[in-house]
Amino acid sequence: MTAITERQQLAYAERTAAEVRVNVELETDEGMTLNIGPQHPATHGTLRIIAKLDGEQVVWADVAPGYMHRGYEKLVEVRTYPQVTTLVNRIDWLGSFANEVPFILAAEQLMEIEAPRRARHIRTILFEMARLANIVLFLGDLGVQLGAVTPAFYAFRDREHVLDQIEAVTGGRFHPNFDRIGGLKDDLPKGWIADTKAVMVRIRNFCDEIETLLFGNEIFETRTRGVGVVPADVALAYGMSGANLRASGVDWDLRRDGGITGLAHGDLDFKVWTHPDGDSFARCWVRLQETREATKMIDQLCDGLPGGPIMAKVPRIIKVPAGEAYVETENPLGAMGYYVVSKGDLGPFRVKIRSASFNNVSVVPWLLRGVYVPDIITILASLYFILGDIDR
Amino acid sequence: MTDETTATADDAEAPEVDEVNEHQLAVLTDSLGDALVASHVAKGALIVRVTREAWATAHEIARERLGARFFDFLSAIDWMPSPWGRYEDATVDVGLIRPDPANAEIVTGYAGGDTRFQVFSRLVNVRRHTAVVLKVDVPDDDLSVPTITHVYAGANWHERECWEMYGIAFPGHPSLRHLYLPGGFEGHPLRKDFPLLARLVKPWPGIVDVEPMPATAEGAESDTDGEGGDS
Numbered sequence: 001m002t003a004i005t006e007r008q009q010l011a012y013a014e015r016t017a018a019e020v021r022v023n024v025e026l027e028t029d030e031g032m033t034l035n036i037g038p039q040h041p042a043t044h045g046t047l048r049i050i051a052k053l054d055g056e057q058v059v060w061a062d063v064a065p066g067y068m069h070r071g072y073e074k075l076v077e078v079r080t081y082p083q084v085t086t087l088v089n090r091i092d093w094l095g096s097f098a099n100e101v102p103f104i105l106a107a108e109q110l111m112e113i114e115a116p117r118r119a120r121h122i123r124t125i126l127f128e129m130a131r132l133a134n135i136v137l138f139l140g141d142l143g144v145q146l147g148a149v150t151p152a153f154y155a156f157r158d159r160e161h162v163l164d165q166i167e168a169v170t171g172g173r174f175h176p177n178f179d180r181i182g183g184l185k186d187d188l189p190k191g192w193i194a195d196t197k198a199v200m201v202r203i204r205n206f207c208d209e210i211e212t213l214l215f216g217n218e219i220f221e222t223r224t225r226g227v228g229v230v231p232a233d234v235a236l237a238y239g240m241s242g243a244n245l246r247a248s249g250v251d252w253d254l255r256r257d258g259g260i261t262g263l264a265h266g267d268l269d270f271k272v273w274t275h276p277d278g279d280s281f282a283r284c285w286v287r288l289q290e291t292r293e294a295t296k297m298i299d300q301l302c303d304g305l306p307g308g309p310i311m312a313k314v315p316r317i318i319k320v321p322a323g324e325a326y327v328e329t330e331n332p333l334g335a336m337g338y339y340v341v342s343k344g345d346l347g348p349f350r351v352k353i354r355s356a357s358f359n360n361v362s363v364v365p366w367l368l369r370g371v372y373v374p375d376i377i378t379i380l381a382s383l384y385f386i387l388g389d390i391d392r
Numbered sequence: 393m394t395d396e397t398t399a400t401a402d403d404a405e406a407p408e409v410d411e412v413n414e415h416q417l418a419v420l421t422d423s424l425g426d427a428l429v430a431s432h433v434a435k436g437a438l439i440v441r442v443t444r445e446a447w448a449t450a451h452e453i454a455r456e457r458l459g460a461r462f463f464d465f466l467s468a469i470d471w472m473p474s475p476w477g478r479y480e481d482a483t484v485d486v487g488l489i490r491p492d493p494a495n496a497e498i499v500t501g502y503a504g505g506d507t508r509f510q511v512f513s514r515l516v517n518v519r520r521h522t523a524v525v526l527k528v529d530v531p532d533d534d535l536s537v538p539t540i541t542h543v544y545a546g547a548n549w550h551e552r553e554c555w556e557m558y559g560i561a562f563p564g565h566p567s568l569r570h571l572y573l574p575g576g577f578e579g580h581p582l583r584k585d586f587p588l589l590a591r592l593v594k595p596w597p598g599i600v601d602v603e604p605m606p607a608t609a610e611g612a613e614s615d616t617d618g619e620g621g622d623s
Contacts, residue, residue, distance in 0.1 A: 065571065065572065066570075066571060066572035066573065066574075069572040069573075071581060073557075073582060074581055074582055074586075074588060075588070077474070078588060109435060233461070234545070236461040236462045236463070236518065237461070237463055237544050237545045237546055238463065238544075238545055238546035239462060239463040239464055239465070239544075239546040240546075241462075250518055252462075252518040252521075257518075257521045258521075259436070259521070322501075323501070323502070324437075324439070324501045324502045325435065325437075326437060326514065326525070328464070335464070337464070337465075339465075339467070339512075339514075341469060341501055343499065350469050350470070352465065352467045352469075354464060354465040354514075358549065359463075359465075359546055359549075362546055362548060362549040362550075363546070366545070391572065
């Protein structure tokens with residue numbers, strides 16, 4: 001790779017800043033108010049960010065979510081338990097299957113049902129597949145936010161193979177709606193395991209490609225190292241989770257530490273990656289390592305897939321006994337949980353949906369204070385949120 | 393008046409976690425004293441109800457003495473049964489239901505409660521992997537709970553959401569304004585007496601599918617929710 005001079009870098013930064021300036025709404029004596037979104041392409045959906053600037057520096061920032069609020073917590077109250085998975089699929093739409101899992105596990109906990117071992121393993125495979133489908137796109141999209149378009153095409157190319165595998169099992173590329181209370185809707189199709197292992201090799205190659213293309217790139221390093229640093233205590237106080245928390249040096253992964261019995265992570269040998277820096281680079285790097293780790297997990301699960309039924313004995317009409325249960329799993333975006341309050345009806349009485357991006361993005365007003373305008377985009381990209389996961 | 397309604401969990405199920413939770417509960421009881429109203433330990437979860445005056449203190453204690461530095465979430469529950477009914481319970485389209493005040497008996501969940509609204513939060517110790525759920529009663533004549541933003545900065549957005557969705561104020565919050573809803577929105581959507589308008593103006597399309605067949609009026613009913621039990 002040809003070396004990039006400092007002048008070229010500066011010119012690049014200026015060009016990015018000029019692009020951003022198009023969005024400037026008003027200019028006053030006290031500085032400028034920069035309005036990013038709700039339709040700005042860098043915000044992964046319709047999120048609005050208002051930043052007050054002093055020159056090129058942000059002095060105050062606020063986030064205005066809600067453009068996509070669909071009121072799932074209200075809608076869930078008028079649905080039966082099996083109907084809820086259809087809804088919650090749409091929360092984090094890139095890793096849909098992972099959204100269903102904590103809700104199903106909470107309902108299973110209340111009903112005191114345990115899915116058979118094979119169902120737990122296949123569930124975990126699909127759970128990690130959802131992570132791949134989600135994070136592979138993040139790794140590609142990361143380049144786009146920094147002006148490098150090529151990684152995005154690689155990401156879309158290789159993610160399609162993951163989606164094909166999900167589709168082969170569930171029938172849906174994006175919204176599987178496959179998890180059931182007490183097991184899964186169906187078993188794996190014939191020949192699926194061999195295909196999946198081939199896809200895992202492709203994804204590992206993709207990770208290597210991205211690492212050489214992006215992580216070794218000087219511009220990428222300059223624009224992410226030391227930018228948007230979140231110390232561990234701030235990350236914890238804001239409830240940041242997933243790779244964002246581990247990039248701040250907190251060694252906490254619900255797959256290892258959650259004690260979740262409905263998934264098979266306990267049978268697996270995997271490493272939880274952390275990074276001490278807490279900057280944008282660390283967040284991206286941890287996600288890259290996690291993608292590799294997820295492919296290894298799927299390989300292990302495919303090798304040791306137990307036989308047996310995929311569905312426990314479940315009553316035909318599902319009534320969940322009265323009680324309260326909270327189950328939280330390590331979803332692609334971070335810790336996602338459902339606080340299910342049941343009164344013994346066909347549907348839940350109240351469901352509090354704890355989505356990862358809501359907490360992850362609530363740190364943005366704190367984080368953007370003092371950063372420079374072009375860094376806003378890299379910080380938002382590295383925090384990695386899905387709008388549906390903020391607004392629910 | 394520590395009204396201990398501790399339900400002992402099934403010991404054979406997860407004895408280790410319960411031991412941990414009993415220890416956590418002992419620490420909280422020791423620090424909070426009378427401010428701890430009720431508690432519940434079951435299925436690896438610890439739920440503690442505190443008085444409104446001790447709400448912020450309880451969070452400080454949870455952070456300092458239980459090491460629960462991770463702020464998970466804060467939200468509220470409206471324990472009043474929905475006066476609008478639940479449409480999925482009906483096998484045919486029931487149309488508009490008028491609120492029925494006689495059907496409004498409030499039954500609260502774990503760790504009890506005396507009021508219609510309860511605010512609850514969950515805090516996690518990420519080193520020892522323990523968690524605690526704190527609950528507080530919110531009296532109807534004064535819908536407010538002290539803020540905890542000075543303890544956990546992340547509570548900011550959660551309290552704003554709770555305020556607009558339930559109408560519960562958080563005195564001391566730095567800027568209690570709308571998060572999701574537009575500024576002039578009237579009402580509090582997550583309250584049970586707030587009607588889900590989409591359901592009131594249009595019948596639930598799913599009901600059309602489960603309308604009993606003329607010949608087998610009995611058997612068709614059970615197809616509504618049988619999706620999960622096909623094994």
